[in-house]
Amino acid sequence: MIKYYTMTKDIIINPKGFLYAVESASIKKAGNRDIAIIHSEVPCVVSGVFTCNKVKAAPVLLDMERVQSGSASSVVINSGNANACTGKQGMEDAILMADTLAQALGVERQSTLVASTGVIGQVMPMEKIVPAIKRATGLLGKHTALDAAQAIMTTDTFPKIMSIGNSTGAIIGISKGAGMIHPNMATTLTFIMTDFAITKVTLDRLLKEAVDRSFNRITVDGDMSTNDTVLVLANGLSGNTDAEAFADGLNTITEGLAKMVVKDGEGATKVFTVRIKNAKTHTEADRFARTVANSPLVKTAMYGKDANWGRIISALGYAGPDFNPENTDIYFDDILIAKGGISMYADKEAELVLNQNEFDIIIDLHMGQAQAHIVTCDLTEEYIRINGAYRT
C-alpha cells in the first residue's frame, strides 16, 4: 500500500464563511459518518463539471440544472449509496435531500446542491437520510472540511484534502475517489470552496481548464462512474478579485487532489505517469498515453517491477494512430530501455526506477512536436479483492 498521503498534518486554511457538519445516517455501517454538509454563510457563485457517462445519477442531473443559475450556498453529500439507476424515485429523493437541507438552513430551495456516492441501483434509505440531514444542520461549524472529506469516503483509504492561500484569499478542496477514475470526465466527487470573488463566466472557464489539466489526466481502471462531480463555490468574502491568483491556486488544488486520488487507486502500490513525446498531434499523443496507462498487462508489469517494455510498445500498437515502432524510444525515468524499438538490455538499471513509488514511462515517437501525459497506478491483487467484494 502507498503510505498515507494527505495534507492533514499541514495547516488547513479555511476560506471565510464556510461551515461544515457531518453525521451518520447508517447508510454505511451503523455509526460511520456518511452525511456531510458544506454551507456558506452568504450566497456563492457556483460552477460544476460532471461525468460524461450517459448514465447520470439523479443528484448529477439535479446539480447540472441548478449550477446553470450560477448561484448556490450549500451542498449535502452522502456516501454508501450513489442514487444512480433509481429512476423517478431517485430524482424525488435527490430533490428531497436538497429541500430538507434548504428548509433546515432557511435558504432558498434552488441554492442547495446534492451529491451521492456508493452502490448503484438501490433506492436511497430516505427514512434515515432526512433526519440525519436535519441533525447535521444543527452541528454546522462544529466540524471541519477534513471531517467532511472523511464522511464522503467509500473505498478510499485516506481522506483527500488540500488548501492554499491566506486571509487575503483562500481555496480549500476535498475529494473522494479511489477506483473507476477515467480520463475525459469530471471524475470522482470534489468540492472546492473559496472566498475569492470570481464571476460566473470566469469561474466556469477556470474550472474547465483546471479539470482538463488534473482530473482529466488520471486513470485507475478505465471505468467511468455515473456520479462524478466537481463543484466550486466562491463566496467572495475575501473581496479578492484577482482571477489569475485564483486560477493558480485552483490548478494547484485540482492537480494535488487528482494525484491523491490516483495514489489511493484501489490496491495501488505505485503511481506512474505515461508521457508521450514528439507525437504528430496532441490528440494522438493523448490516445497513446491513455492506451498504455489503461493496459492491464502494463499495469501488472509495473506492479511486478518488471521493465517489460514489450507490453508498452504492444499497447502503442493497438492504440489506433500510426507510428513507427522502429523509431520509438522508451524510458523509465532517465533509463533508456528500448531505442528504435530494440532492447537496450538495461533491465537492471530500470528495476531501480521501478522499485520507486513514483516514476515516469517516457515514450518518444520522433514524429512531431506534440505531447501528452496520463497519471495512473499499477494493478494489483488488492484491486481484485476490493472490487470482487465491494457489496458484501
Added chain:
Amino acid sequence: MIKYYTMTKDIIINPKGFLYAVESASIKKAGNRDIAIIHSEVPCVVSGVFTCNKVKAAPVLLDMERVQSGSASSVVINSGNANACTGKQGMEDAILMADTLAQALGVERQSTLVASTGVIGQVMPMEKIVPAIKRATGLLGKHTALDAAQAIMTTDTFPKIMSIGNSTGAIIGISKGAGMIHPNMATTLTFIMTDFAITKVTLDRLLKEAVDRSFNRITVDGDMSTNDTVLVLANGLSGNTDAEAFADGLNTITEGLAKMVVKDGEGATKVFTVRIKNAKTHTEADRFARTVANSPLVKTAMYGKDANWGRIISALGYAGPDFNPENTDIYFDDILIAKGGISMYADKEAELVLNQNEFDIIIDLHMGQAQAHIVTCDLTEEYIRINGAYRT
C-alpha cells in the same frame, strides 16, 4: 481454476498426410518442449489471418508475405520468445528458422512458415533454436498434434486441440492463448490442418468468416498481441471438395478453440457471454458488448459472484453510442435483475446463476433489432500474479 477442458479424451482424428514433431531448444526452462513442427507430405493450399496490432512480430510479417502465394507445406513454431520488437535481427532469425526447416525437410524455401510466442523484445537464442529444428525434423511422425499443442503453450494451463471429420475429410486445430486476447484481431496462435481440397480463394473467405465468428468475439484483458496468427493448411489428400461441409467443420473448430482460450484466460474462474439485444445497429451492439466485457469492475464483480448490474449499466453509459438507461433490461441467464434501468431486487436468484462456471449477461436495449455477443472471463487475483511475475 476452471477445470481441464480439452478434447484429448476424445478420439483425435488426424487429417491424412500431416506429421508432427516437438523438441526442446531450452528457450523455456531446460527440457521443456518449446519447438513444434507441422508438416504435410504434399504441398497445401494455405490461408492466414494475423494481428491488427501495428507492431507485428517478425514471423508475422514473414508469414503475411508467404501466405499470399497460396501454397505452403510446413510450419515451425517456438514458445518462450515472441521474436517481436527485435528489429532486423528478428527478421533474419525468422527467415533462418524457416530456411533451417526447409533445408532439413528438403522442401522449397518459400513453402515454410514460422510462428513465435513468448517474451517480447529479446533477441532469439538462434544457437539453440537451429539445432533443435534440425533434431525435430528427424522426429517427424513420432509425435502427435497434441504434443504440438503442448509445446506451443506459454501461460496456458492446458493444451487446446480439437478435431472433426473422418476418412472422407477431416480437420484438426491446435491453439495457444490465455491472456492478451482481444477481439478484432486474429488472436493467439492457431494452426488448422485439413485434408479437404479447397481452393485458395474459398479458403481465404471461409477462414475470415470463421475467425469473425470465433476469435474475434472473445476477449480476456483487452490487450492485443504482436504475434497473433491463425493459419490453415489444406492438403487435399481426402479428395473431398465439399466446401460447405468444410466450412461447417472449420466453424466448429474455431469456435471450440476460441472458447477454450477464454476458459484458460489467465486466472479465470468463470466464462461469461455478454449478449446485446435489440440495439440500433450491429456496430453499436458490438461496441456495447465489448465495453461491458472489458470493464474491470464488471469482471471483478462476476468473480465475486456479485449481481452488481449497476456496473454493467455504468459501462454501457461510457461505451459511446446513445441508449436510454430507463428503457434497458438486464438479465443474468433468465433472471431479470434490472427492468427499465431499475433494480428488480433479484440478487439472491441471480447469485445462483453467478455460482455457475458459465452464464450469460443479456442486455435488452429495446431500440432496434441488431444484436452482438462477446465471450469473456472474470478478472481475478491470479491474473495479477501471473502477469506481475511473467518474466521472472
